[in-house]
Amino acid sequence: MEAILTDCVQNSLRHFMFKNAIFLCERLCAEFPSEVNLRLLAACYLQNNQAYSAYHILKGTQTAQSRYLFAISCFQMDLLSEAETALCPANEPGGEIPNGAAGHYLLGLIYRYTDRKKSAIHHFRLALSIDPLLWAAYEELCVLAAAEEATVVFGEAAALCVQKQYLHYGLASPNLHMSSEDYNSVSSQNFGSEDVSLRQLKHTQGNNLRDIPCNYHGAAVLSGPASQPQSGGPSNMSFYNTPSPMTSQLSGVAPPPLCRNVQPNGSNLHTVNTDVSPKSVVNSTIQAPRRKFVDEGKLRKISGRLFSDSGPRRSTRLTGDAGANTNANTTVIAGNGTNSSSKYLGSSKFSTVTPRTVTVRKGQSWANENIEEGIRSDAFDDARANMTSKSTSSFPSGDIRSLDQDGETVPVGGVVISGSKVISGASEVLGLLRTLGEGYRLSCLYRCQDALDTYLRLPHTHYNTSWVLSQVGKAHFELVDYLEADRAFSLARRVSHHSLEGMDIYSTVLYHLKEDMKLSYLVQELISTDRLAPQSWCAMGNCYSLQKDHETALKNFQRSVQLNSRFAYAHTLCGHEYVALEDFENGIKSYQNALRIDSRHYNAWYGLGMIFLRQEKFEFSEHHFRMAFQINPRSSVIMSYLGTALHALKKSEDAIKIMDRAILADRKNPLPMYQKANILMSLEKFDDALEVLEQLKEYAPRESSVYALMGKIYKRHNMHEKAMLHFGIALDLKPSATDVATIKAAIEKLHVPDELEDNL
Amino acid sequence: MATESLELEEEGKIIGGNQHLIVDDDLREMGKKAAWSVSSCKTGNGVSSLRDDNLENYWQSDGAQPHLVNIQFQKKVKLQLVVLYMDFKLDESYTPSKISIRAGDGFHNLKEIKTVELVKPTGWIYLSLSGNDPRETFVNTFMLQIAVLSNHLNGRDTHVRQIKVYGPRPNPIPHQPFQFTSREFITYSTVR
Numbered sequence: 001m002e003a004i005l006t007d008c009v010q011n012s013l014r015h016f017m018f019k020n021a022i023f024l025c026e027r028l029c030a031e032f033p034s035e036v037n038l039r040l041l042a043a044c045y046l047q048n049n050q051a052y053s054a055y056h057i058l059k060g061t062q063t064a065q066s067r068y069l070f071a072i073s074c075f076q077m078d079l080l081s082e083a084e085t086a087l088c089p090a091n092e093p094g095g096e097i098p099n100g101a102a103g104h105y106l107l108g109l110i111y112r113y114t115d116r117k118k119s120a121i122h123h124f125r126l127a128l129s130i131d132p133l134l135w136a137a138y139e140e141l142c143v144l145a146a147a148e149e150a151t152v153v154f155g156e157a158a159a160l161c162v163q164k165q166y167l168h169y170g171l172a173s174p175n176l177h178m179s180s181e182d183y184n185s186v187s188s189q190n191f192g193s194e195d196v197s198l199r200q201l202k203h204t205q206g207n208n209l210r211d212i213p214c215n216y217h218g219a220a221v222l223s224g225p226a227s228q229p230q231s232g233g234p235s236n237m238s239f240y241n242t243p244s245p246m247t248s249q250l251s252g253v254a255p256p257p258l259c260r261n262v263q264p265n266g267s268n269l270h271t272v273n274t275d276v277s278p279k280s281v282v283n284s285t286i287q288a289p290r291r292k293f294v295d296e297g298k299l300r301k302i303s304g305r306l307f308s309d310s311g312p313r314r315s316t317r318l319t320g321d322a323g324a325n326t327n328a329n330t331t332v333i334a335g336n337g338t339n340s341s342s343k344y345l346g347s348s349k350f351s352t353v354t355p356r357t358v359t360v361r362k363g364q365s366w367a368n369e370n371i372e373e374g375i376r377s378d379a380f381d382d383a384r385a386n387m388t389s390k391s392t393s394s395f396p397s398g399d400i401r402s403l404d405q406d407g408e409t410v411p412v413g414g415v416v417i418s419g420s421k422v423i424s425g426a427s428e429v430l431g432l433l434r435t436l437g438e439g440y441r442l443s444c445l446y447r448c449q450d451a452l453d454t455y456l457r458l459p460h461t462h463y464n465t466s467w468v469l470s471q472v473g474k475a476h477f478e479l480v481d482y483l484e485a486d487r488a489f490s491l492a493r494r495v496s497h498h499s500l501e502g503m504d505i506y507s508t509v510l511y512h513l514k515e516d517m518k519l520s521y522l523v524q525e526l527i528s529t530d531r532l533a534p535q536s537w538c539a540m541g542n543c544y545s546l547q548k549d550h551e552t553a554l555k556n557f558q559r560s561v562q563l564n565s566r567f568a569y570a571h572t573l574c575g576h577e578y579v580a581l582e583d584f585e586n587g588i589k590s591y592q593n594a595l596r597i598d599s600r601h602y603n604a605w606y607g608l609g610m611i612f613l614r615q616e617k618f619e620f621s622e623h624h625f626r627m628a629f630q631i632n633p634r635s636s637v638i639m640s641y642l643g644t645a646l647h648a649l650k651k652s653e654d655a656i657k658i659m660d661r662a663i664l665a666d667r668k669n670p671l672p673m674y675q676k677a678n679i680l681m682s683l684e685k686f687d688d689a690l691e692v693l694e695q696l697k698e699y700a701p702r703e704s705s706v707y708a709l710m711g712k713i714y715k716r717h718n719m720h721e722k723a724m725l726h727f728g729i730a731l732d733l734k735p736s737a738t739d740v741a742t743i744k745a746a747i748e749k750l751h752v753p754d755e756l757e758d759n760l
Numbered sequence: 761m762a763t764e765s766l767e768l769e770e771e772g773k774i775i776g777g778n779q780h781l782i783v784d785d786d787l788r789e790m791g792k793k794a795a796w797s798v799s800s801c802k803t804g805n806g807v808s809s810l811r812d813d814n815l816e817n818y819w820q821s822d823g824a825q826p827h828l829v830n831i832q833f834q835k836k837v838k839l840q841l842v843v844l845y846m847d848f849k850l851d852e853s854y855t856p857s858k859i860s861i862r863a864g865d866g867f868h869n870l871k872e873i874k875t876v877e878l879v880k881p882t883g884w885i886y887l888s889l890s891g892n893d894p895r896e897t898f899v900n901t902f903m904l905q906i907a908v909l910s911n912h913l914n915g916r917d918t919h920v921r922q923i924k925v926y927g928p929r930p931n932p933i934p935h936q937p938f939q940f941t942s943r944e945f946i947t948y949s950t951v952r
Contacts, residue, residue, distance in 0.1 A: 480948060508952050514943070548785070576952060580932075606951045614934040637951050644935055669948045678937070703945050705938035712937070736786050736939045737840070737897060738928045744894030 002032045009040060018048040035063055042069045051076035064098030071098075071106055084110050101131035108140060113566065115596070121146040131165070132158030133429060138437050142444040145600055150437030154430040162426040432462065439471060444600075446632040448475040466492045470502030477509055480637065480666060485509045493522075500526065500535045504569055507539035511546050519543045534560040534567045541573060550580040568598040575607045584611050602631040606638060609645065618648040636666035640675050647679045655679055670700045677709060686713050704733035708743055720750050772876050777883030781843065787926040790837055794925070799828040802917075810923045815845055818919040820854070827908040827918050830867075831925060838898035838927045839863075842887045842906065845922035848880040853915030855881060856908040861889070863901040870905055880912070898928065 005028040012021035025041040042054040055073040067086045074083035087107045104127035111120035127137040141147035442451035469492035476485035489506040510519040526536035541556035554577040560570040571594035578587035594604035609624035622645040628638045639662035646655035662672035673696045680689035711726035798807045800823030809817040821827040848855045864870035889899045908918045
């Protein structure tokens with residue numbers, strides 16, 4: 001009965017029928033209370049967004065898997081300290097983190113959100129070293145500005161690592177996966193060994209790299225497992241969200257995202273050489289029509305099918321499909337490899353199989369030739385040499401190349417996927433991740449031009465995905481090139497209408513461009529897509545702010561904060577609105593909130609600097625602008641404000657130096673020149689100031705303040721004619737009411753007092 | 761709008777009122793930062809009715825004329841426009857007919873800056889505080905007092921439904937002598 005129930009639960013989970021799964025699982029736990037079943041129930045709850053339920057049932061459990069699930073529930077409920085103790089219990093200082101890479105990643109996130117940057121960085125790095133395809137960990141490292149160059153992280157060592165993982169996982173669990181044929185018939189004997197298999201898996205995580213070396217060359221391995229009916233095992237594992245170490249290590253997806261349960265299946269299949277997890281069976285049925293098998297026993301055929309598929313599939317997905325399939329790129333990049341496999345495995349969403357027919361056939365023939373291939377270092381090298389050039393677009397040919405190479409490999413053990421296949425797949429994934437990672441790292445360091453160049457190196461299909469285009473847009477935004485940013489973002493929206501990533505930045509771009517029509521349209525679309533996303537409300541707030549309705553804008557930004565209190569930009573925008581409403585105290589609080597979440601958010605540093613500038617606390621102001629400058633040394637706006645603060649502190653020489661740098665940094669920015677003229681004027685270097693302003697006239701011919709300032713300088717020089725001329729032009733250019741008053745007053749004072757009525 | 765000018769010391773007359781409240785974009789309402797008080801009021805029709813954006817309720821005075829509305833700021837502010845909402849059709853003899861606006865540092869040194877006569881006002885009445893001189897676009901003051909000197913049909917008490925006070929927007933960028941007008945400057949002037 002237990003077996004049947006478990007099976008039903010997993011089936012329901014696979015089909016996303018969570019209510020059914022929860023109900024049946026509760027029956028299962030009532031009837032057979034065991035930790036395994038408890039974990040399954042927790043998994044169901046987590047899938048159904050009921051982290052609190054999972055939290056309560058898993059409280060107090062000790063096994064690594066349970067602790068991991070418990071930590072995830074705590075994290076989702078924002079109980080970070082409990083999550084931390086779950087992952088690394090205080091009484092086991094040397095204990096191993098459950099679930100390897102995923103566990104390290106989760107721990108890293110916890111450390112990050114509790115302000116322990118160094119530990120966070122340490123764990124993210126560990127996670128990456130265990131699983132180089134864990135893109136989310138690399139992303140976090142970039143945000144913390146502690147990422148190494150992508151070429152190092154996603155380099156050859158990584159490829160080796162990935163390959164080893166595949167290999168060893170496959171070997172580690174030979175006895176777990178068998179006879180897919182048996183799957184459908186639920187035999188009780190299978191399920192008896194479930195627990196055993198699970199426990200075996202548990203132990204494999206860190207150790208399986210060295211595990212079962214004997215199996216490596218044992219051809220008997222395959223046949224051996226065949227006789228062991230343990231189909232229940234894989235089925236269990238495949239449905240566990242993250243308990244199986246294999247899956248976790250290979251999951252490219254961070255623990256929080258919900259598509260977890262699909263991953264295990266994918267990785268399972270990949271790794272298990274002779275694996276015939278239930279999924280594979282399903283797949284096989286779909287696959288069957290396209291395949292003929294050299295029948296060396298069902299195992300082999302299935303494994304051959306599996307591996308020939310998984311290899312090409314992965315690469316193909318990377319290359320061919322990325323353009324059309326924004327999901328692969330937008331949601332989780334790392335999932336690229338595993339996503340594809342998971343899609344492969346998720347029988348219900350098996351759409352990806354169809355495009356693979358071509359490659360599959362090739363794989364198949366290869367499989368026919370040498371089913372029992374193992375991994376050999378030469379094969380490895382060959383394949384790698386083949387694949388180092390990421391010619392993703394020419395995937396099929398690439399695969400053929402590798403296939404040819406493989407033809408010569410020596411069969412080893414049951415690791416059918418053949419190291420070369422893995423290697424080629426891994427190298428391609430890594431190549432892609434290298435470019436993307438480098439681009440992301442550079443844009444986090446605000447080296448935007450370099451980042452843009454890096455992204456341009458991506459193949460066309462990848463470039464035209466929402467994630468990449470949003471990043472490109474963001475880079476242009478940081479370069480203050482709002483028109484290009486607008487283009488990139490609108491392209492991103494066209495490519496993927498539903499994606500919300502980066503839309504808050506897009507709304508800011510439109511705000512800067514003062515495009516209120518476009519902005520309101522964007523807001524409408526975003527709200528109708530997802531009312532509960534913080535980005536939508538940020539965009540709405542920007543829309544109101546553009547119309548100077550700061551109170552409503554503030555309300556919207558606060559709503560955004562409520563939806564996701566870890567969204568730093570929402571806090572910063574709140575701060576901006578408070579400042580516009582002249583509520584400086586709350587403004588400071590908001591900016592500090594933003595900095596607490598992300599201390600590299602230079603907008604918040606800038607905001608604080610501006611507040612202090614207004615309050616005339618020039619020392620503080622200079623400090624904050626300098627912090628912003630250190631984070632983003634290329635922004636000419638920040639440099640010009642730093643200069644203003646320095647000037648207010650009477651360090652005018654430094655101020656002028658910074659202004660010059662700002663002018664050089666961005667020729668299109670008129671502000672530093674204007675500020676420089678201001679400073680020069682107050683230093684009484686009138687001629688220099690006039691020179692600068694004359695230059696400025698070229699850049700911004702319709703700026704009233706330029707003429708007004710020139711008028712002022714001429715007035716000081718007692719060159720009344722020119723002063724009058726410039727004041728007149730300034731007035732013509734429709735300055736604000738205050739300025740009109742000031743200018744007119746200045747005009748009056750130009751002449752000797754008895755010419756009072758000489759107004760313009 | 762009032763047509764009087766201070767130098768000529770002529771009382772301007774305002775006839776009727778405006779249906780809609782339309783104010784320049786570069787002005788903003790300053791009343792939130794002030795303390796509002798009145799010389800007298802009937803229970804239930806107090807000073808809060810002047811500031812609640814509800815034209816249905818009104819402030820009703822309950823004492824001798826002149827009836828005063830005092831607006832006190834914590835620091836000197838630049839004010840440019842005072843807007844009142846009155847309705848002769850509803851209030852008849854309670855509608856003010858002569859209003860004087862005074863400004864100063866406090867109750868002890870208020871000086872009249874504007875007097876205006878209203879004839880059957882219905883709607884929003886705009887009273888600009890600017891003088892003719894460009895240097896006098898704004899009144900820079902701690903306190904503003906709006907005095908109702910007499911009502912229509914010689915009524916004793918008065919009804920005023922809403923009062924708003926406007927001043928210029930401050931420069932969004934601190935430490936600048938002038939505000940920016942062109943798009944290039946404004947785009948580059950802030951980080952958001």
